[in-house]
Amino acid sequence: MSTELQQPTGATVDAPKMRVAKPKAPKEPQFTLKTPKGTKDWSDKDMVIREAIFETISKVFKRHGGVTIDTPVFERREILSGKYGEDSKLIYNLEDQGGELTSLRYDLTVPFARFVAMNGIQNIKRYHIAKVYRRDQPAMTKGRMREFYQCDFDIAGTYDSMVPDAEILSIAVEGLTSVGITDFKVKVNHRKILDGLFEVCGVQLDDVRRVSSAVDKLDKASWEDVKKEMMVEKNQPEDVVDRIGKYVLLKGSFRETLDVLKADEVLLSNESAAAGIKEMETAAAYLESFGIIDYLSFDLSLARGLDYYTGLIYEAVTSASAPPPKAEGDEKLSSKDKKKKKKEQGLDEDDNSENVGVGSILAGGRYDKLVGMFAGDKKKNSSIPCVGVSFGIERIFSLVKARAGIMDKVRPTSTQVYIMAFGGGKEWNGFLPERMTVAKKLWEAGIEAEFLYKAKPKPRQQFDAADKAGCPLAVILGQEEFLKGEVKVKELGLGEESDEGINVKLEDLTAYLKEKLNEKNGGGATEEIIRLLTSSEI
Amino acid sequence: MSTELQQPTGATVDAPKMRVAKPKAPKEPQFTLKTPKGTKDWSDKDMVIREAIFETISKVFKRHGGVTIDTPVFERREILSGKYGEDSKLIYNLEDQGGELTSLRYDLTVPFARFVAMNGIQNIKRYHIAKVYRRDQPAMTKGRMREFYQCDFDIAGTYDSMVPDAEILSIAVEGLTSVGITDFKVKVNHRKILDGLFEVCGVQLDDVRRVSSAVDKLDKASWEDVKKEMMVEKNQPEDVVDRIGKYVLLKGSFRETLDVLKADEVLLSNESAAAGIKEMETAAAYLESFGIIDYLSFDLSLARGLDYYTGLIYEAVTSASAPPPKAEGDEKLSSKDKKKKKKEQGLDEDDNSENVGVGSILAGGRYDKLVGMFAGDKKKNSSIPCVGVSFGIERIFSLVKARAGIMDKVRPTSTQVYIMAFGGGKEWNGFLPERMTVAKKLWEAGIEAEFLYKAKPKPRQQFDAADKAGCPLAVILGQEEFLKGEVKVKELGLGEESDEGINVKLEDLTAYLKEKLNEKNGGGATEEIIRLLTSSEI
Structure with a gap:
């Protein structure tokens, strides 16, 4: 029998609602038939396309020797705490289950690190495609949900420098091209270079993360705005900020940008920066061997939010994921009109997102200390170094679904x-x-x-x-x-x-x-x- | 790079634990590195086998025109309440999320009914393979976990009598044989026949569900024990219980048992029983067309726990899933020794399960009123009738994994x-x-x-x-x-x-x-x- 989904459940449309009145059964409560805030059902052709994307990317993972694991959807709360900085407030807690405090997983990386530490694993290439949970303000147009899929590949183990990092970048490129996405750039940077340049510019060690998060906004904000934030909100002197500006506005092809950095005596004199530059030099040869260096853009403004990165960091964007110009006339709408308009578009009235494209479509980096936080050994070296990639699968889905004609050709x-x-x-x-x-x-x-x-x-x-x-x-x-x-x-x-x-x-x-x-x-x-x-x- | 999972995560072994002491970092709490109670990680060969089972059974579902859907892992609490009877206490609640009360799904059936009602769907064949959550006492040896997979196929819609029911039974048989399980029996019964026979035996309407749950124990307990329970705990007169006994001990091949029922004038005089018998007669021809009638055993003692069934009910058991004899000497062990033994076997000390095999490997039935509970319309007929099957995937996994040689042939x-x-x-x-x-x-x-x-x-x-x-x-x-x-x-x-x-x-x-x-x-x-x-x- 064919399905009759009268209400297609699209990616950018909120779950439909239906008020059900039950006048003849007063004992049963009136209730609203909907999914919880920030969640939705997947079905019909959307589901077919998403499954095909999962299968295609899984094949890429398997091609690289990946094994898959499955961890519980909730973890003991202490496993997650202290891993996500400010975002820890977005963690979903379950009710106390007889003395055991648990929370829904916030990502797949921390459960992976817990798994590696718990089982004393020395090396593994694992992939995991599963749902994660963030009690964020939902923004359907941006594809920001409270329940969404992540699709991760991570390589854990001690190896020769930058070899797994280069393979991870190759997996990132192959994953995107395998689902027909080719017009993307992978912005790359290195935490050691960033840390070093902040140091040589005169930023105090305690301020590095705060300054770094201001720099990270350069993909959306102008230098003037970021400069102001650093001076006013982060209390940095103007000369320090100007020195930072000299570096973080630097971006371009991998080799050319690397050459600029290699010629910078000040930067090279800093131990951290010099180590980062050397690693990127090593990587360059491998990225050429994999034939993927032209997909990359070395971008000193890329900082990535998460605390746990220690080396290479990167994220991929497509032209389709760049912010579109604002719809004309939108500025003139009153707040009430905007709510009305959102309602007409099938959005939650309290969805306060602007229509800014789908954002980055994948991201990742090296995190060498996370497993050690669980393994808890005294020797620093006992941690298992890791590097990984996380595909923004819901955003990739939106790009694939938006292709002309695909919805006509897919059948449920x-x-x-x-x-x-x-x-x-x-x-x-x-x-x-x-x-x-x-x-x-x-x-x-x-x-x-x-x-x-x-x-x-x-x-x-x-x-x-x-x-x-x-x-x-x-x-x-x-x-x-x-x-x-x-x-x-x-x-x-x-x-x-x-x-x-x-x-x-x-x-x-x-x-x-x-x-x-x-x-x-x-x-x-x-x-x-x-x-x-x-x-x-x- | 190959994986080095030093600790295989088997199906019948609890997740390994590792106490981590951190003497040098007094600010960080000491914590136990483990998964929450009743949950486990899946990895390595176990994961490969489980994925292969999912893929194989999914193919069977697709062959029958099934579409798949994905619903949120948690639902608004009011959706789940009042659907599971006594077992509602096993539902996992999340903490209040700003006024929205939510709970982890208890099964895939209620979310499916919610989905059908919410989208005004008239007919659909859907399958769903996903995790469900029950705050039960974990029993690892029985494969009873707090987080486990269900694997469901349901047909919703108004059709000619017993046609989808027969196809569901065919899917059940094909699903099991597709993963190499052939030594099983599907016990079938009909709720209308059960209701009718209790009525003709003199059970009061209000007592039917309670008496029914006693009858359901006949697969594990003797008639004497069940009779005692009905008389002492359920307050049924002895003559009523004896009349019930005459019926519920009846079982055998589908056609033969049906012939016995068709010759029973008393039963046929009851409207409900007569309707059930007629439906089973209709089904018999279809089950023969599908060539699966020999897998079935008509068993009047099968009652199934869930309230929402309204017609055909069934469950499959294998000889491998029957209770094995108790290990000799176990009776003599003190409680302390038993705990010690469990610990040696890698089980939770508070795991109070006995080693009773894997139980039924699939189950299901017809539930014609559940969607109507959500649609909430005044007209009785407006509900969407459904029939479904749920594969006990973790139990099936245990059977497949136990096959001689399979673990040597699978690679991660x-x-x-x-x-x-x-x-x-x-x-x-x-x-x-x-x-x-x-x-x-x-x-x-x-x-x-x-x-x-x-x-x-x-x-x-x-x-x-x-x-x-x-x-x-x-x-x-x-x-x-x-x-x-x-x-x-x-x-x-x-x-x-x-x-x-x-x-x-x-x-x-x-x-x-x-x-x-x-x-x-x-x-x-x-x-x-x-x-x-x-x-x-x-």
Whole structure:
């Protein structure tokens, strides 16, 4: 049976609401039928596209020797605390479960570090695609939800410098191109270089993270605004800020930017900066071997929010994810009008997001101390160094879904064959048990098949159902042919040039259908949609 | 790089614990590194097997025209309340999130009904494989966890009687056989027949559910014990209980049991029972068309706990899931000794489960009123009738994993080729960038490949790493051959009959490897493990 999702659940639309009044049952509470704030259902074609993206990126991960793990959706609260800085307030707590305090996971990185430490693992390449939870203000237009998927690949272990880092960047590039995203740039930087340049510019050690977070805004704000923030809010002297400006506005191709840094005697005199520059020099050769260096842009303003990074940091943006210009006239709307407009667009009235594109589509970096925080050994070196990438899967989904034509080509079910019965008159029994037997034969042969759950169905009903499922083939049990052990196979969806069909003996049916389907879509609906992801047609 | 999971996370073993003392950092709390009670990490071969089971059963679901949906892991609390009877106390609540009360989902059925009602869906076949949460006393040996997967297929919509019910039973049978489980019985019964027989036996309407739950224990308890419970705890007169006994001890093949019921004038005089018997008669023909009737056993003692069933109910058991005899001597152990023994077996000391096998491996039934509880319309008929199946995926996993030999044949990674460099002397540079270029070439061709993250690796290290990954092939960059544009391809894991290898030109490498891999495992590691599931070898 085909699905009848009357209300498509799109990525940028809030979950539909429906007030249910129950006047005849006063004991039952009136309630609002909706999903919790910042969450939504996924279904229909959205779900098919998302699953295809997961499968495609998983294949990339497996190609690089990744294994997958599955950790509980909630962790003991002490595992998460002290890992996310200011954002810790966004952690979802569960009610006390008999003395055990637990919280929903905030990301997949901290549970991974806990897993590595707990099991005494020395090295692992693991991927994990799962939901994480942040009690943030939802902003549907930006794809910011309270429940959303992360899609991570991390390499843990002690290796020669920058080798896993370069492979992680290669995985980032391959992951995006595997789903047909090619117009992106990966901005890269290095925490040791950043720390060193703040030091040589005269920033006090205690101020580094605060200054760093101001610098990180340079992708959205002008230098003047950032300078003001550093002077006014972060209390930095103007000469310090100007020296910082000289560095953080530096960006360009990986090799050229590296050359500028290598020529900077002041920076090289700083131990941290010199170490960072040397690592980036090492990386450059590997990035060339992987053929991905042209995707990268060395950008000294990239700082990344999370505390735990210790080396390479990066994030990828596409032109599609850059902030679009504001819609004309929006500024003139009153607050009330804006709320009304949001409501018309299907958004929460309290969704205070502006329409600023999808943001970065992946990000990551090296974090060498996190596992050590759990392993808790005395020797500094006992921590397991890690480097990882996290794909912004909901944002990637939005980009894929926005491609012209893709929604027309994707179909929600995998059904390949609709089994029908034609006939009429009082004598006709509708061949229901016979349709079941034929269906079973097809299922056993691995062919996706459906039939109408009706004893005596009309031809129209059956064609409509096949049409909704987007079925390419029909098998028809005709009143006379079937008694001779034959069925008619008919191609569907041909529009004007309707197919007359061909009679096939029952014993040859599955072989015939498999050949026919292989001609039509080369294996099946899943393969079809995965091919669609990188197809040049759309 | 291969994984080094020193502590395998088995299905029947509690998550390992590790006390971490931090004497030098008094400000940080001492904490226990473990997962929350009743939860565990999945990894390594367990994860590979579980993923293969999910993929195999998903394929069965897609074959039947199923679409998949994804609902939030938590729901508004009012959605869940009043749906699970006594078990509502097992629901996990989240802390109040600014006035919104939410709870982790208890199953996938209620969220599905909420989804159907909220979107005004008239008919859908949906499957959903996801985690659910029950604050139960964990019993690892029984596979009873607080966080576990469910794997559901449901058909919603108004159709001709028993047609979707028969297809659901066919999906149940196909799902189990698809993962190589064939020695099972599906016990079936019908709520209308049960309700009718209690009525004709003289049970008061208000007592039906309580009496029913006593009857449901007949698979584990003797009739004498159940009779006692009905008389003492449920206050039923002895003549009523004896009349019930006459019926609920009845079980056997579908057709034979049906014939007994059809000959029972008393039962047929009851409207509810007569309706149920008629539906089972209708189903019989369809079950024969699907060729699955011999898997079924009509069992009048099957009652199923959940309140919401209204028609067909069923559950599948295997001989492997029947209670094993108690280990000798266990009775004699003191409570303290029992705790010690559990600890030795890696179990929670407070795990009070007995070792009683894995229980039913799937279950389900018809529930025609649940969507209506959400849709809340006045007309009775406006509810959407549903029938579904839920696979007990963790139990199925235990059965698959217990098969002799399977753990030796499964490998954690999909890696097919290990890229190595051989050489030596001062001049030798280890070919690291060159190994990277070759790896990239293979990745681009879709071949899973790894190399050692080391500039100058020793042959032994590289073979060890390939061995851990279970790689079938090695590509070797030899000092001299590589400068001539050639590499050596060598088969691994041949033991005594070591392969000498064959020289291949770089430009022919991917084509050669693909052919070779196709010979060896017919497509890849994933395909290999999925074939293993139903292989007769294990």
